[in-house]
Amino acid sequence: MxxxxxxxxxxxxxxxxxxxxxxxxxxxxxxxxxxxxxxxxxxxxxxxxxxxxxxxxxxxxxxxxxxxxxxxxxxxxxxxxxxxxxxxxxxxxxxxxxxxxxxxxxxxxxxxxxxxxxxxxxxxxxxxxxxxxxxxxxxxxxxxxxxxxxxxxxxxxxxxxxxxxxxxxxxxxxxxxxxxxxxxxxxxxxxxxxxxxxxxxxxxxxxxxxxxxxxxxxxxxxxxxxxxxxxxxxxxxxxxxxxxxxxxxxxxxxxxxxxxxxxxxxxxxxxxxxxxxxxxxxxxxxxxxxxERDDLNRLESFLEKEDDILEKREKEIIEEVLNNEPSEGVEEAFNDLVYVMEVSSSRGIVDEREIEPVFRKLFSLRKKGDLKSSNIKEIRQRLKEIIPT
Ligand SMILES: NC(=O)c1ccc[n+]([C@@H]2O[C@H](COP(=O)([O-])OP(=O)(O)OC[C@H]3O[C@@H](n4cnc5c(N)ncnc54)[C@H](OP(=O)(O)O)[C@@H]3O)[C@@H](O)[C@H]2O)c1
CATH class of the missing domain: 3.20.20.100 (NADP-dependent oxidoreductase domain)
Incomplete structure (x- = not known):
């Protein structure tokens, strides 16, 4: 060590x-x-x-x-x-x-x-x-x-x-x-x-x-x-x-x-x-x-390419989740919203402080066992208002 x-x-x-x-x-x-x-x-x-x-x-x-x-x-x-x-x-x-x-x-x-x-x-x-x-x-x-x-x-x-x-x-x-x-x-x-x-x-x-x-x-x-x-x-x-x-x-x-x-x-x-x-x-x-430096550089180039692929694809995913009907199962629809919130805040697409209350609301609904498609739609609507697509 x-x-x-x-x-x-x-x-x-x-x-x-x-x-x-x-x-x-x-x-x-x-x-x-x-x-x-x-x-x-x-x-x-x-x-x-x-x-x-x-x-x-x-x-x-x-x-x-x-x-x-x-x-x-x-x-x-x-x-x-x-x-x-x-x-x-x-x-x-x-x-x-x-x-x-x-x-x-x-x-x-x-x-x-x-x-x-x-x-x-x-x-x-x-x-x-x-x-x-x-x-x-x-x-x-x-x-x-x-x-x-x-x-x-x-x-x-x-x-x-x-x-x-x-x-x-x-x-x-x-x-x-x-x-x-x-x-x-x-x-x-x-x-x-x-x-x-x-x-x-x-x-x-x-x-x-x-x-x-x-x-x-x-x-x-x-x-x-x-x-x-x-x-x-x-x-x-x-x-x-x-x-x-x-x-x-x-x-x-x-x-x-x-x-x-x-x-x-x-x-x-x-x-x-x-x-x-x-x-x-x-x-x-x-x-x-x-x-070694050469290997760090090789890895860096690889990660840059991954960044490019991810950035493009994740923007598409955010749009898909926010604009299409939610996934059939409530748990899957919940995971889709978590993905969108996490990705858009970590990428700086939306201010973390703005998304924080929505995160809390979604998780408290889940904790209370109150996740249903009407709630999911409501939260998706709120995200559409704050996440620029
Ligand atoms: N400040 C914060 O907000 C914050 C947030 C997260 C973490 N932390 C701190 O950072 C620490 C490390 O984060 P972490 O616990 O997420 O670390 P991590 O080591 O990245 O993740 C732990 C998980 O990875 C698995 N894992 C780790 N090494 C593995 C290996 N060699 N092969 C297969 N599986 C492996 C473990 O499985 P097994 O249990 O089966 O070994 C465990 O499920 C935390 O414990 C905490 O103290 C701080």
Missing amino acids: EYNRSGEEGEKISELGIGCYALSGVYGDVDKDRFKATLSYARELGMNYFDTAAAYGDVAEKILGEVVKPQREELILSTKIGLSPKDGSPPLSFENVKASCERSLERLQTDHIDIYFVHFDDPQTEVTETVAALDELKEDGKIRHYGVSHLPIKSVEEYLKEGDVTFCMTELSAAARESRKRQLPLCRKHGAEVIAFSVTGRGILTSRFDGTERFEKNDIRSMDPMFKKERLRSNLRIRDELKELGEKYDKTPVQVAINWVLSQKGVISALTGPSSKEHLEENAGGSGWNL
């Missing part, structure tokens, strides 16, 4: 880190003991960076706390501010940020968090208020650094301007490259280091899938655009290209995929989250070597 120097003198962070998202059940049912054993195995592989979040459920912080406790001072631990409190107050208010941190410290059984991330947007709270809470937590020694995670780009920029942001966490893999356009340059401009997440593309860049898989309903990949339509086809072509490149280095496609992420300017660590030791061991082989 290689370690990149972080901005702070003497501190090192492993190129590959492990995260606990899977403990939330996002990738379907998870065996907690098996996941815990995989977290421990990460230490044996030389990894010193561990990530979790309050939103992954109490158990995720508790399990990680138990794993890191014996070697706490040697490890870098990050977690994220919790979601909306039950009293309905704004989640990123001064008081809530501080209270959320105390709860995480307790669950993690530690007296400090190395990197504390803002996990989501809160339009009700001024960024300066949240930053004031984070600064105070830093002064009190409860957190060592803070960062921003999966927020709309405009919010990321505000935090970078207003706060002492050391790290930005963003999705980046050969299957999800959008952050290279705006987020990575922005972080570099403000001197924040980038931690990339879902670097295996939630498994799509491994040898595991052939495109015929059917995911369980409780697995997010059952609706993830990365596993649907043109994106799925493109991602499998990319995986095959990584496979071919890897033969020269005796590396698997996912090892090449991870190495490519680490080659991106500003990226200090790549986060993966497998539940199996074998998968983690394979992923660790993505660190400790470098793709």
Whole structure:
């Protein structure tokens, strides 16, 4: 395992880190003991960076706390501010940020968090208020650094301007490259280091899938655009290209995929989250070597061609979904709308903040078991109004 120097003198962070998202059940049912054993195995592989979040459920912080406790001072631990409190107050208010941190410290059984991330947007709270809470937590020694995670780009920029942001966490893999356009340059401009997440593309860049898989309903990949339509086809072509490149280095496609992420300017660590030791061991082989410049260029040309194909085809898909009758099955029609929303916001066709309430509405209907064709049509109509086609 290689370690990149972080901005702070003497501190090192492993190129590959492990995260606990899977403990939330996002990738379907998870065996907690098996996941815990995989977290421990990460230490044996030389990894010193561990990530979790309050939103992954109490158990995720508790399990990680138990794993890191014996070697706490040697490890870098990050977690994220919790979601909306039950009293309905704004989640990123001064008081809530501080209270959320105390709860995480307790669950993690530690007296400090190395990197504390803002996990989501809160339009009700001024960024300066949240930053004031984070600064105070830093002064009190409860957190060592803070960062921003999966927020709309405009919010990321505000935090970078207003706060002492050391790290930005963003999705980046050969299957999800959008952050290279705006987020990575922005972080570099403000001197924040980038931690990339879902670097295996939630498994799509491994040898595991052939495109015929059917995911369980409780697995997010059952609706993830990365596993649907043109994106799925493109991602499998990319995986095959990584496979071919890897033969020269005796590396698997996912090892090449991870190495490519680490080659991106500003990226200090790549986060993966497998539940199996074998998968983690394979992923660790993505660190400790470098793709040659010629091969990086070859991959870049390949990805550019894929970008062109995708851009053209995805615009057509957006038009098809918005202008034709919804798919027969409600679940399929739901997935089509998710695809359109995800793609149009990640491509900057529509402002993320504009699409966010529609996203929330669609998911709350599904959660309530209230998805029916009249609702689908209503949401499709709203999307037609805000997405230029
Ligand atoms: N800030 C945010 O908003 C945000 C969002 C997402 C993630 N994150 C952080 O980043 C971490 C990593 O993201 P992620 O969990 O999505 O990572 P990931 O490693 O890209 O995806 C995990 C999934 O891919 C599969 N997988 C991984 N390596 C594999 C391999 N070598 N062969 C076959 N399958 C493999 C795993 O399967 P198995 O379980 O079968 O091994 C699991 O289903 C998270 O745990 C979390 O800490 C942050």
